Amino acid sequence: MTVFDRLKDAVGPNGFSEDPAEIAPHLEEWRSKYKGHSPLLLKPATTAQVSAALCICNDNGIKVVTQGGNTGLVGGQIPLQGEVLLSTRRLNKVRALDETGATLTVEAGVTLAEVQRAADDANFLFPLSLASEGSCTIGGNIATNAGGTHVLRYGMTRALVLGLEAVLANGTVLDMSRTLLKDNTGYDLKQMFIGSEGTLGVITAAALRLFPKPDVAVTAFAAVPSPAAALKLLGAMQARTGGMLSAFELIPRIALEFVTRHIEGARDPLEAASPWYVLMEATGGREANLGATFEDALGAAMEDGAATDAVVASSQAQAAALWKLRESISESQKREGASIKHDISVPVAAVPDFIARAVPAVLALTPGARPVSFGHLGDGNIHFNFNSPYPGDDPAFLAQWEEVQQTVHDIVKDFGGSISAEHGIGVMKVAQLPRYKSHEELDAMRAIKAAFDPNNILNPGKTVPPVLRL
Numbered sequence: 001m002t003v004f005d006r007l008k009d010a011v012g013p014n015g016f017s018e019d020p021a022e023i024a025p026h027l028e029e030w031r032s033k034y035k036g037h038s039p040l041l042l043k044p045a046t047t048a049q050v051s052a053a054l055c056i057c058n059d060n061g062i063k064v065v066t067q068g069g070n071t072g073l074v075g076g077q078i079p080l081q082g083e084v085l086l087s088t089r090r091l092n093k094v095r096a097l098d099e100t101g102a103t104l105t106v107e108a109g110v111t112l113a114e115v116q117r118a119a120d121d122a123n124f125l126f127p128l129s130l131a132s133e134g135s136c137t138i139g140g141n142i143a144t145n146a147g148g149t150h151v152l153r154y155g156m157t158r159a160l161v162l163g164l165e166a167v168l169a170n171g172t173v174l175d176m177s178r179t180l181l182k183d184n185t186g187y188d189l190k191q192m193f194i195g196s197e198g199t200l201g202v203i204t205a206a207a208l209r210l211f212p213k214p215d216v217a218v219t220a221f222a223a224v225p226s227p228a229a230a231l232k233l234l235g236a237m238q239a240r241t242g243g244m245l246s247a248f249e250l251i252p253r254i255a256l257e258f259v260t261r262h263i264e265g266a267r268d269p270l271e272a273a274s275p276w277y278v279l280m281e282a283t284g285g286r287e288a289n290l291g292a293t294f295e296d297a298l299g300a301a302m303e304d305g306a307a308t309d310a311v312v313a314s315s316q317a318q319a320a321a322l323w324k325l326r327e328s329i330s331e332s333q334k335r336e337g338a339s340i341k342h343d344i345s346v347p348v349a350a351v352p353d354f355i356a357r358a359v360p361a362v363l364a365l366t367p368g369a370r371p372v373s374f375g376h377l378g379d380g381n382i383h384f385n386f387n388s389p390y391p392g393d394d395p396a397f398l399a400q401w402e403e404v405q406q407t408v409h410d411i412v413k414d415f416g417g418s419i420s421a422e423h424g425i426g427v428m429k430v431a432q433l434p435r436y437k438s439h440e441e442l443d444a445m446r447a448i449k450a451a452f453d454p455n456n457i458l459n460p461g462k463t464v465p466p467v468l469r470l
Contacts, residue, residue: 034075055171068140074426108139145195147422152378163207214283223274240297248378338394346417
C-alpha cells in the first residue's frame with residue numbers, strides 16, 4: 001500500500017480527491033498572483049482523521065498545506081511545491097453554545113458568516129467582520145489573526161479566541177478548547193497557533209468569545225478634506241461618544257469612483273465630491289441615546305472643520321448601502337485593472353504623514369499610477385494600494401511590484417510600523433521579513449517552528465524565513 005493509499009484510508013472514502021477538476025479551485029488565490037499544484041486533496045471530517053493523516057505525512061516526509069476558504073491574500077494557503085492539500089471545509093459543526101458564559105465553540109471549517117449567524121440567533125454578537133465573511137472560515141481567520149472593520153472596538157481575532165483544538169505535525173491533538181476568561185497556568189499555547197498560518201499545526205476547532213448584541217447602530221458617511229482631518233474627526237467622535245465607535249474607515253475619492261463605476265446599485269451618498277471620506281459606526285444600548293449623541297458629535301466636528309459634509313443612515317437599508325461602498329473597494333479595484341497592494345500599519349497618529357510621504361515615493365517609481373489608500377484608520381491599518389495607470393499597462397506595472405513594495409515597506413519601518421497588519425506573511429513577504437524583523441525575533445520564530453514541526457512538513461517556505469543573514 002502506498003503512502004497516498006494510507007492517507008485515503010485515514011480520511012475515508014469521501015475524504016479525498018485526486019480529480020484535477022475538483023482540486024483546481026484550491027490551487028489559485030483570489031488575485032491570481034499565486035498558482036500551485038497538488039496531487040491529492042484531503043478533506044477530513046473529524047479531528048481524528050486530521051490526526052491520522054498528519055501522523056502518516058510526518059512519518060513519511062510528506063509536506064502539507066492547510067486551506068480553509070482560500071481567501072488569503074499572501075499565498076499562504078496555496079501548495080506551491082506540490083504539497084498535499086488539506087481542506088478543513090468538512091470540519092463544519094457548531095459544537096456548543098454557552099449563553100451564560102457567552103461562548104461559541106465551532107469547528108475550523110465553519111464560515112465566518114455562519115459563526116455570525118449562530119451568535120445572532122442566540123441574540124449575541126461575534127464582532128469579526130470581513131468582506132470575505134461568506135466564504136472565509138473561522139480556522140483560516142484564526143490562523144491568519146484576521147482583523148477587519150471592528151478591530152477599533154473589539155480587537156483582532158486573537159482577542160476573540162478563548163480556546164483552541166489543534167493537531168500537531170506528528171498527529172498529537174492539543175485540546176485547549178477551554179472557555180475560561182482567566183487561565184494563568186503557564187504558557188498560553190493557543191496563542192502560538194493564532195497568526196501562525198498553518199506552520200505549527202492544523203486548527204480543528206475554536207472556542208470563541210461572544211458579546212451582547214447592540215440595540216442601536218448609528219452609521220454615517222462623512223466628507224473630510226484630508227487624512228489629518230479624518231484623524232481629528234476620529235478623536236472628536238471617540239471623545240464625545242465615550243469610546244462607542246466600532247468602526248472608522250478612511251476612503252479616498254478615487255475608491256468611491258471605482259465602486260460607483262463598477263458595482264451595480266452603488267451611488268455617491270453626498271452631493272459634492274470630496275478628496276477623502278470616512279465611514280464610521282457607533283453601537284450601544286437603546287438607553288444610551290446614542291443616536292442623538294452621535295449626531296451632536298458629528299455636528300460639532302463639522303463646525304470645527306474636521307468634516308465638510310455628512311449623511312447619517314436613517315434605516316438599516318441605508319446603513320447597508322453605505323457599508324457596501326466600503327466592502328466593494330477591493331472588487332472594484334480588481335475590475336479597474338492590475339493593482340499593487342500593501343497591508344501596512346503605523347501608529348494611528350502617523351497615518352497622514354505616512355500617506356504624504358509614501359505616495360510621492362511610489363509615484364516616482366511608477367509615474368501615473370493611481371493611489372488607492374483606504375482602510376481601518378481607527379487602528380492604523382491602511383491598505384496602501386496603487387492601480388495601474390491604464391489597463392494596457394498591467395504587465396509592465398506589475399513587474400515593479402517588488403521594487404514598489406520594498407520602497408513602501410522601508411517607509412513603514414521608518415514610522416515604526418508593520419509590513420503586515422492583518423493579512424499575514426505567507427509566501428509574499430517571507431523573503432522580506434529579515435529586513436524588517438530583528439535577527440533575535442526571527443531566531444525565536446525558527447526555534448518555535450522546529451519544536452512544533454521538526455520535520456518541516458507544515459506549510460514549508462511560508463511565514464518563517466530560512467536562516468539567511470542580510
